[in-house]
Amino acid sequence: MGKDHVMREYIVKRILISIIILYIIATLNFILFQANPMIPDPSTAFIESNMERDQIEMLLELYGLKEPLHIRYIVYIRNMFTFQFGLTFVDRRPVVEEMKPRLINTVILLGASLMLRIPIGMAIGIFAASKRKTKTDAAIITSSLFTHGIPAFFVQLLFILFFSYYLSLWLGFGWPAARMTSVPPPTNPLAYVADVAWHMSLPLFALLVKGFGGMALYTRNLLVDALSQDYVLTARAKGLSERAVLYKHALRGTLPPIATMITMDIPDIFTGAMITEFIFTWPGMGTWFLYSLRFPDYPVLQAIMFISSLLMVVMNLIADLIYGVLDPRIKVGQRR
Amino acid sequence: MAFLLKKERRKIYARRVKGFWFEFSHKKIGLFGLGLLMFFAAMAIFSPWLTPYDPLMPPRVAEKFAMPDWITIFPQYRDYPRTIDITPYWSVAQGSELVKIEWGRKPVLEYLGGTTNTVHVILNASFTYPYKVPPKTFWFKFDRVGEQIEKTQYSLRLSILDLEGKEYKLWSEGPSSRTGTLPVNVESGGWELLKQLGLDPTINLAGMIFTKPSEYYLLLHAYFTSETEQASCKIGIEKFKFTTLGLVHGLLGADSFGHDVITALIYGSRISMAIGLIAAVLATSFGTLVGVVAGYVGGRADEVIMRINDIMMCVPDTPLILTLVFIFGPRIENIIIVIAIFGWQGLARVVRSHVLSLRETAFVECALASGANKRYIMIKHLIPNVYPIIVTTFVLRVPGAILREATLSFLGFGDPRSPTWGEMLRSTFAFGAYERLAWWWIVPPGLAITFLCLSFVFMGHAIDEIINPRLRRRR
Numbered sequence: 001m002g003k004d005h006v007m008r009e010y011i012v013k014r015i016l017i018s019i020i021i022l023y024i025i026a027t028l029n030f031i032l033f034q035a036n037p038m039i040p041d042p043s044t045a046f047i048e049s050n051m052e053r054d055q056i057e058m059l060l061e062l063y064g065l066k067e068p069l070h071i072r073y074i075v076y077i078r079n080m081f082t083f084q085f086g087l088t089f090v091d092r093r094p095v096v097e098e099m100k101p102r103l104i105n106t107v108i109l110l111g112a113s114l115m116l117r118i119p120i121g122m123a124i125g126i127f128a129a130s131k132r133k134t135k136t137d138a139a140i141i142t143s144s145l146f147t148h149g150i151p152a153f154f155v156q157l158l159f160i161l162f163f164s165y166y167l168s169l170w171l172g173f174g175w176p177a178a179r180m181t182s183v184p185p186p187t188n189p190l191a192y193v194a195d196v197a198w199h200m201s202l203p204l205f206a207l208l209v210k211g212f213g214g215m216a217l218y219t220r221n222l223l224v225d226a227l228s229q230d231y232v233l234t235a236r237a238k239g240l241s242e243r244a245v246l247y248k249h250a251l252r253g254t255l256p257p258i259a260t261m262i263t264m265d266i267p268d269i270f271t272g273a274m275i276t277e278f279i280f281t282w283p284g285m286g287t288w289f290l291y292s293l294r295f296p297d298y299p300v301l302q303a304i305m306f307i308s309s310l311l312m313v314v315m316n317l318i319a320d321l322i323y324g325v326l327d328p329r330i331k332v333g334q335r336r
Numbered sequence: 337m338a339f340l341l342k343k344e345r346r347k348i349y350a351r352r353v354k355g356f357w358f359e360f361s362h363k364k365i366g367l368f369g370l371g372l373l374m375f376f377a378a379m380a381i382f383s384p385w386l387t388p389y390d391p392l393m394p395p396r397v398a399e400k401f402a403m404p405d406w407i408t409i410f411p412q413y414r415d416y417p418r419t420i421d422i423t424p425y426w427s428v429a430q431g432s433e434l435v436k437i438e439w440g441r442k443p444v445l446e447y448l449g450g451t452t453n454t455v456h457v458i459l460n461a462s463f464t465y466p467y468k469v470p471p472k473t474f475w476f477k478f479d480r481v482g483e484q485i486e487k488t489q490y491s492l493r494l495s496i497l498d499l500e501g502k503e504y505k506l507w508s509e510g511p512s513s514r515t516g517t518l519p520v521n522v523e524s525g526g527w528e529l530l531k532q533l534g535l536d537p538t539i540n541l542a543g544m545i546f547t548k549p550s551e552y553y554l555l556l557h558a559y560f561t562s563e564t565e566q567a568s569c570k571i572g573i574e575k576f577k578f579t580t581l582g583l584v585h586g587l588l589g590a591d592s593f594g595h596d597v598i599t600a601l602i603y604g605s606r607i608s609m610a611i612g613l614i615a616a617v618l619a620t621s622f623g624t625l626v627g628v629v630a631g632y633v634g635g636r637a638d639e640v641i642m643r644i645n646d647i648m649m650c651v652p653d654t655p656l657i658l659t660l661v662f663i664f665g666p667r668i669e670n671i672i673i674v675i676a677i678f679g680w681q682g683l684a685r686v687v688r689s690h691v692l693s694l695r696e697t698a699f700v701e702c703a704l705a706s707g708a709n710k711r712y713i714m715i716k717h718l719i720p721n722v723y724p725i726i727v728t729t730f731v732l733r734v735p736g737a738i739l740r741e742a743t744l745s746f747l748g749f750g751d752p753r754s755p756t757w758g759e760m761l762r763s764t765f766a767f768g769a770y771e772r773l774a775w776w777w778i779v780p781p782g783l784a785i786t787f788l789c790l791s792f793v794f795m796g797h798a799i800d801e802i803i804n805p806r807l808r809r810r811r
Contacts, residue, residue, distance in 0.1 A: 017646070021643075021646055021647050021650050022650075024647055025647060025650060025651060036663065038663050145790065145793055145794070145797070148793075149735060149786055149789045149790045149793050150782075150786040150789075151739055151742055151743070151782065151786065153742075153743065153746050153761065154761065154782030154783075154785065154786065157761060157764070157765065157770075157782065158778070158779070158782065160770055161770055161773070161775060161778055164770070165770050165771065165773055169773070177770070267652065270652070274655070274658075275743060275746065275747065278747060279765070289655055289658075290658075290747065293658060293659060293662055296662070301655075301659065304655060305656065305659075308652035308655065309650055309652060312649070312650040312651070312652060313650045316649065316650055
């Protein structure tokens with residue numbers, strides 16, 4: 001009972017700290033975009049020279065830029081924490097509405113990549129660990145290091161060069177190198193899904209080739225580390241088969257860090273594939289951010305930064321808690 | 337006494353370094369990484385000697401998307417032309433006793449007067465075009481120098497003869513009596529020129545003229561007219577350069593502007609390495625400092641530093657780096673600082689936890705008891721003891737910084753004044769290298785980034801195994 005109490009207290013404390021961190025990040029965000037002497041006033045982003053005086057007044061009113069800075073700050077904080085991100089500068093539509101389709105597009109691509117990358121990477125890592133000190137292991141390490149070290153955008157550019165252009169030269173067809181659907185998109189919903197999947201296959205493949213190495217290497221190193229621990233020695237001494245030692249004992253010990261790594265990867269779904277989206281002109285959050293940064297469209301930038309920070313904070317929290325659940329050696333709350 | 341101690345200490349350091357090098361030299365992967373790094377370092381240091389061109393104002397040295405010239409070993413490209421750049425030797429084809437002609441590479445025509453009729457002289461120059469495949473572009477450049485012109489009007493005309501003897505007028509001037517230097521620059525693809533010749537503006541003039549490997553002739557016609565017999569005129573042609581752009585060029589061909597690819601590649605190594613190393617040094621030293629202070633001083637300082645660290649951990653770094661570079665301007669120093677700002681957190685955390693355990697050890701307490709102050713202990717005892725972590729982190733942080741910089745440049749947030757590999761890849765993407773299958777332009781910068789990063793990863797792997805003995809069991 002006492003343990004439960006400690007646990008609850010710890011969780012409450014962690015949540016409070018997370019909220020404070022989020023608040024500080026939101027404040028920094030405000031300073032960065034709205035109270036920064038280095039950048040022009042936000043209003044210069046949408047005021048055009050041919051606008052009438054009252055038109056400008058109306059726009060300033062619309063964006064809440066007529067208030068003094070401290071009022072704006074309070075309004076801003078309230079809006080952020082209630083997910084009211086206001087209107088975009090570009091076409092004066094609600095940020096949330098603009099974000100929805102883009103977020104879905106990004107989640108489709110990166111979610112699929114994450115879903116495939118984890119099992120593939122882990123399987124390869126486990127395989128390498130089970131073959132440790134052999135040529136197979138060395139080959140897997142080298143190729144993982146290589147794919148891990150190669151810049152993501154280079155892999156993607158090579159894929160475009162090869163699969164989209166060389167293949168179309170040789171075979172008469174190539175993978176689509178750009179956009180999410182054909183132009184114009186098919187009207188039949190089934191054909192539409194197939195079209196999206198077809199357009200998604202190349203960036204997805206590129207993301208997988210790039211991403212499996214890190215996961216495989218991480219799993220393998222954790223596992224090999226675990227295999228040299230005393231408890232594994234004990235398991236072996238009990239006469240368990242190598243298979244049982246590997247899967248039942250060693251692998252169990254590696255799960256918490258792997259789970260942590262996965263949770264820390266999730267916020268990347270939100271913004272992390274900026275380059276992939278840029279290269280394949282995927283209409284997702286990354287391309288939106290880059291486009292808004294060029295404009296610059298502060299409400300959009302603020303919203304994206306805030307939501308991704310929120311995700312990071314939440315995932316950090318979850319990762320911390322997962323550690324406590326999956327790794328019984330750690331007594332949460334008694335750490336410090 | 338102090339001197340002896342110093343000497344002793346130096347000996348110990350030397351032995352340590354030697355021992356480290358001994359172990360390192362037995363790690364194949366580490367040596368491979370070191371070799372790669374040396375290769376890129378040599379490239380960065382010796383870049384001005386490795387390539388004759390200026391990376392910031394690159395000249396057009398070949399046709400757009402010219403292939404690498406070693407591709408001519410394959411039969412289908414065997415006859416592709418290289419760039420020909422000549423200063424032709426002019427001789428007299430049709431003279432006149434009223435015109436004194438100095439022939440050669442800088443011809444001078446001196447009209448002496450003595451008639452009121454038009455005097456016509458012709459100079460010709462021949463050169464060999466040795467390739468079976470015609471070029472797509474040729475051009476010529478020269479300075480026309482007019483001097484001592486009195487009561488004379490001259491007209492000049494430059495033309496080229498094709499194999500059937502047809503004359504293409506490429507440039508003409510006059511009748512005029514202007515003195516001074518006139519720079520002339522005519523390109524075969526020029527719209528004006530093609531219009532003058534009555535040709536379709538999409539036609540390949542160079543291809544029409546240079547149909548076969550053969551001798552080709554340039555003709556320079558000069559007409560002098562004067563109203564009185566007392567007249568003079570001196571026309572010189574200087575710095576004449578005739579160029580046919582090659583379809584193959586250099587080790588790595590040309591990009592979409594006809595600029596040398598390898599020049600950009602070689603100079604790119606400088607920025608990538610500089611940014612990677614400086615950012616990693618900044619991040620590592622800051623991380624160490626912060627970690628040691630947080631761990632050893634503790635209390636309020638620790639609390640503040642760790643909370644900042646927590647906040648930094650929760651900030652989405654890629655978008656924030658882009659935003660910061662966008663706001664503060666894409667200059668190298670800004671890029672380095674911004675990259676460094678997002679690179680110290682992990683190290684600070686690890687160093688702090690090590691220092692926390694080190695501060696309880698006997699030797700630190702001994703130092704404290706013998707009157708050492710905190711700064712002394714941090715510098716002389718704590719930092720040397722976390723040294724292995726620092727070194728490994730540094731080596732492994734460099735590729736991260738290099739990749740970040742490449743990413744920034746690729747997305748168009750790089751320093752426009754400095755050619756980088758990321759910038760090169762951006763150009764390939766922006767200027768249609770893919771439709772043209774210009775692998776010689778796309779692949780090298782990407783491979784360079786990859787191998788430079790890998791060299792550090794490999795070295796880091798080897799160093800990690802040497803100085804973190806616990807990891808040796810992995811092998």
